[in-house]
Amino acid sequence: RERDLSGMGQSVDISMLDCQISILENAVARYFSTGKEPGPLGTRHPSATPFQAFPTADGWMVVALSWGVDNQWELFCAELGLPELVGDPRFDTSFKRTENHAELEPLLFEATRRQPTSHWVTTLEQYNIPIGPLNTIGQAVQQEQIAAREMITTVHHPVAGDVTMAASPLRLSRTPGRVYGYAPLFGQDTCAVLDEWLGITAEQTAALAESGVVLTEGGPDIGAYLSA
Incomplete structure (x- = not known):
């Protein structure tokens, strides 16, 4: 849009630190909204449960129930053979399931371990429950x-x-x-780079390499060069 509006170019400033903070979006927002330090979550989602990796008889799968879509929870429990969890006051909303995940996870893990991943994927996909093999x-x-x-x-x-x-x-x-x-190998492109960007000739580059200023292909071993 800026190009369309002004016709001008501009520099792009992206730091690795900025990117790390940006991808912590949920954790940063939760810190400022609650004042609490977010801890390690494993594969869990911070505010939706169940939304994580589950062990199966032959591997792992990922289930991602949508927050607030309670019929998915009911169908999920029914297929796992745990219909009693639907009416359990500890787990009857996504918020409560998240708060009580430590009690809920062992119950779900025990059930999902009874069948292979392919069984759960085939069974739960028919209800449009987001699921896939890990x-x-x-x-x-x-x-x-x-x-x-x-x-x-x-x-x-x-x-x-x-x-x-x-x-x-x-x-x-x-x-x-x-x-x-x-x-490229160490020094492989030295001549081309110095020529293209600085106009340094091959003869000048050879002289620089001879004096140890730059490394060119076929020069000294890189280990010896770096330790000098």
Whole structure:
């Protein structure tokens, strides 16, 4: 919008510390609204329950019941074989379930451990209850959707050989993001960078490398260079 309104460019200032505070949005808001220090939550949501990871007979799943949608809680309890929890005054609202999560979790965990993840996903999805398997890295990278989105790529490194890694998630229509190659070796791009940005010739760069000012490809071992 600023470009459209003023036609002017501007600098972008983003610090790692600012980003860390920003992603703490819920915790920061709760601190200022309650005056209490938020503690570790594990996988739980701070204000909705159940909204976390659950153990199953063969792994883990994540269930995310919507805050204030009580029929999801009723259906969830029914499928877990725990209909008595619906009328329990400790758990009859999302707020109470959150306050009494330490009492509620063991009851739910005992029930979810009785069936494999696939059973719970199939059963609870029919009620539009948000649920999904908690995948290992190996399971995640082998999913069909990951392959369809080409999110795994392999590049050849002159020292390490073929290296498989995550691809870029940025998908622009005209210039889609992609991994162009391997991380350069120490000093590999020194000549090109100094030439492009400072106009330093190859001969000048060689002289700088000879005197130990810069490191170029084929120069001394990086360990020896850094310890000098």
